[in-house]
Amino acid sequence: MLPAATDFPDKNEAFCIDIVDIIGFYVVESIRHYCYDPLDPNGNITVTIDILQRTTDGYTARVTIQNYYQYRHVDKPGWTIGWTWTKEEVIVSMSGAFATQQGNCSSLNFQDAHCCKKDPQIADLPTDASPENMTEGCCKGGLISAYAINPAKSFSSFEISVANLGANTTYFAPQNLTIMAPGPGYTCGSLQDTDPTVSPDIGGRRHVQVYRTWKSICTYSTFLANKAPACCVSLSTFYNPTITSCRLCSCGCRPTDQNATSCIREGYNLPQSDFVNSIDFVKCTDHMCPVRVHWHVKNNYVDHWRIKLTVSNYNYKKNYSDWNVLVQHPGFSQKSTAYSFNGTVLPAVGFAEEVALYWGVSYFNEELLQADEDQEGSVTTDILLEKDSKSFTFRNGWGFPRRIYFNGEDCEMPLPDTFPMLPNSSSTLKPTSNSFWLLLLLLLLTFLTFKTQISNFGSDDQ
Numbered sequence: 169m170l171p172a173a174t175d176f177p178d179k180n181e182a183f184c185i186d187i188v189d190i191i192g193f194y195v196v197e198s199i200r201h202y203c204y205d206p207l208d209p210n211g212n213i214t215v216t217i218d219i220l221q222r223t224t225d226g227y228t229a230r231v232t233i234q235n236y237y238q239y240r241h242v243d244k245p246g247w248t249i250g251w252t253w254t255k256e257e258v259i260v261s262m263s264g265a266f267a268t269q270q271g272n273c274s275s276l277n278f279q280d281a282h283c284c285k286k287d288p289q290i291a292d293l294p295t296d297a298s299p300e301n302m303t304e305g306c307c308k309g310g311l312i313s314a315y316a317i318n319p320a321k322s323f324s325s326f327e328i329s330v331a332n333l334g335a336n337t338t339y340f341a342p343q344n345l346t347i348m349a350p351g352p353g354y355t356c357g358s359l360q361d362t363d364p365t366v367s368p369d370i371g372g373r374r375h376v377q378v379y380r381t382w383k384s385i386c387t388y389s390t391f392l393a394n395k396a397p398a399c400c401v402s403l404s405t406f407y408n409p410t411i412t413s414c415r416l417c418s419c420g421c422r423p424t425d426q427n428a429t430s431c432i433r434e435g436y437n438l439p440q441s442d443f444v445n446s447i448d449f450v451k452c453t454d455h456m457c458p459v460r461v462h463w464h465v466k467n468n469y470v471d472h473w474r475i476k477l478t479v480s481n482y483n484y485k486k487n488y489s490d491w492n493v494l495v496q497h498p499g500f501s502q503k504s505t506a507y508s509f510n511g512t513v514l515p516a517v518g519f520a521e522e523v524a525l526y527w528g529v530s531y532f533n534e535e536l537l538q539a540d541e542d543q544e545g546s547v548t549t550d551i552l553l554e555k556d557s558k559s560f561t562f563r564n565g566w567g568f569p570r571r572i573y574f575n576g577e578d579c580e581m582p583l584p585d586t587f588p589m590l591p592n593s594s595s596t597l598k599p600t601s602n603s604f605w606l607l608l609l610l611l612l613l614t615f616l617t618f619k620t621q622i623s624n625f626g627s628d629d630q
């Protein structure tokens with residue numbers, strides 16, 4: 169079992185631990201490296217094997233991979249799931265997915281079997297798979313949406329027909345379940361017997377249940393994924409010309425050796441290689457992050473304030489499809505409107521401050537394009553927030569986010585003592601009213617900030 173949030177004194181902090189699943193006395197079944205995320209304390213990927221039907225020497229089963237992570241999705245090239253059979257099981261046929269290797273199926277009974285390996289590895293079929301190989305909930309090229317973004321696409325499912333168990337009706341759950349989604353980072357507990365899955369029939373008037381159900385919980389750990397920090401945050405405001413850049417070396421440092429290829433300097437030709445997703449394709453910057461999130465406090469109105477949020481891609485070889493950005497800020501307790509992103513405010517998890525989740529609008533900016541020679545790819549939106557007169561202030565950096573995640577990975581925040589400060593004279597902070605002059609002043613200020621922002625963005629990148 170996962171530890172409950174209440175088991176820990178500081179429920180607002182992330183931490184990692186090892187979980188040991190034990191069966192019986194001292195029989196360690198599996199060890200999972202688990203990282204607790206205070207913003208998504210119940211996130212997990214649940215793998216369910218439902219035995220639908222018994223056959224003469226085996227069974228047919230449906231395998232479902234359900235992503236319960238609120239803002240962590242399974243990106244290209246998609247998931248791969250694997251396990252080790254306990255007995256001499258053979259997968260005679262499969263629909264909705266395929267085993268990557270057939271293995272040795274030379275034994276007379278199973279010459280046409282789909283997979284005879286002791287440890288099959290299974291991947292999803294593409295969306296254009298032939299209809300006879302499809303099954304309900306299958307064939308999405310291994311992509312799975314984050315639960316909070318698209319629950320209807322947050323799972324993947326396929327069916328297998330298992331044989332070679334003889335007359336034995338005692339079925340044994342596969343062992344050592346692994347899931348790559350698509351890279352490493354997930355560890356799965358052992359498949360445990362649970363109540364059989366029940367589903368509605370006859371329009372919900374009858375409920376049918378499967379023969380038997382095994383379930384395993386898989387959890388993600390950034391530590392296991394062995395990822396360098398993936399992104400950083402920079403800040404600016406309309407009330408102070410200072411721009412707080414990403415922290416130096418947020419995602420690593422620039423190589424001092426000119427021959428080192430851990431980042432690509434502007435003007436250099438990109439290496440011709442299909443090897444994607446590597447730091448080697450990140451543009452050389454002071455922060456060295458593949459992704460930067462910029463938070464600009466843009467306007468102050470009587471009962472609203474406005475943010476401009478920009479996500480920039482510094483990777484020359486990666487388009488982030490179905491990207492998402494999570495922002496923790498107390499201001500999201502009030503009504504907010506994002507103009508160019510799709511978004512939602514996540515249900516409060518009790519102890520954490522309000523969290524807004526944003527993702528791209530279909531056919532408009534759902535893909536965060538790769539950088540090219542001239543510029544980084546970026547997506548941007550204005551966000552209008554209502555003010556809560558009791559808590560709203562620009563003092564003490566209140567207007568800045570507490571935490572930002574990109575695609576589920578924590579972004580490096582600048583240190584609070586580098587935040588753009590409120591000027592001592594607060595005349596520029598008068599909210600815009602109907603007064604023409606104030607409006608003009610604010611427009612001018614915004615324009616100036618915008619200009620400095622642009623020029624600074626340029627100088628930030630050499």
Ligand SMILES: *[C@@H]1O[C@H](CO)[C@@H](O)[C@H](O)[C@H]1NC(C)=O
Nearest residue numbers: 169170210211212214236385
């Ligand atoms: C897995 O996620 C689901 C949905 O959030 C939750 O109900 C379940 O308790 C989680 N399982 C574990 C072991 O945390």
Ligand SMILES: *[C@@H]1O[C@H](CO)[C@@H](O)[C@H](O)[C@H]1NC(C)=O
Nearest residue numbers: 271272273274275276277284
């Ligand atoms: C394949 O399996 C058959 C019978 O199951 C066995 O006789 C044969 O040696 C195996 N071949 C290889 C290459 O392992």
Ligand SMILES: *[C@@H]1O[C@H](CO)[C@@H](O)[C@H](O)[C@H]1NC(C)=O
Nearest residue numbers: 262263265266293298300301
């Ligand atoms: C799809 O189905 C056909 C015929 O049923 C079969 O020959 C083929 O191997 C299947 N493809 C996959 C990827 O399962």
Ligand SMILES: *[C@@H]1O[C@H](CO)[C@@H](O)[C@H](O)[C@H]1NC(C)=O
Nearest residue numbers: 255333334335336337338339
């Ligand atoms: C089924 O398998 C179990 C464990 O391998 C064994 O104890 C049992 O005798 C088998 N039953 C039959 C009918 O083969």
Ligand SMILES: *[C@@H]1O[C@H](CO)[C@@H](O)[C@H](O)[C@H]1NC(C)=O
Nearest residue numbers: 197198252253254287343344
């Ligand atoms: C499962 O993994 C454990 C630890 O890696 C190993 O000791 C065990 O033999 C594996 N079980 C099977 C059936 O491969």
Ligand SMILES: *[C@@H]1O[C@H](CO)[C@@H](O)[C@H](O)[C@H]1NC(C)=O
Nearest residue numbers: 423424425426427428429430
């Ligand atoms: C860097 O590359 C140049 C030419 O490619 C070579 O002459 C030089 O020795 C290299 N320097 C190091 C430190 O490897």
Ligand SMILES: *[C@@H]1O[C@H](CO)[C@@H](O)[C@H](O)[C@H]1NC(C)=O
Nearest residue numbers: 444484485486487535537538
């Ligand atoms: C990213 O998208 C652009 C434009 O659609 C395309 O030209 C490029 O090949 C894509 N890059 C990758 C790595 O898929």
Ligand SMILES: *[C@@H]1O[C@H](CO)[C@@H](O)[C@H](O)[C@H]1NC(C)=O
Nearest residue numbers: 317318510511528529530531
């Ligand atoms: C916003 O996201 C929801 C859920 O994924 C989706 O159904 C809807 O079509 C999206 N709206 C736009 C404009 O992309």
Ligand SMILES: *[C@@H]1O[C@H](CO)[C@@H](O)[C@H](O)[C@H]1NC(C)=O
Nearest residue numbers: 564588589590591592593594
């Ligand atoms: C304005 O604030 C700065 C830094 O907080 C301080 O050093 C300076 O003395 C202040 N000036 C006035 C006129 O209060």
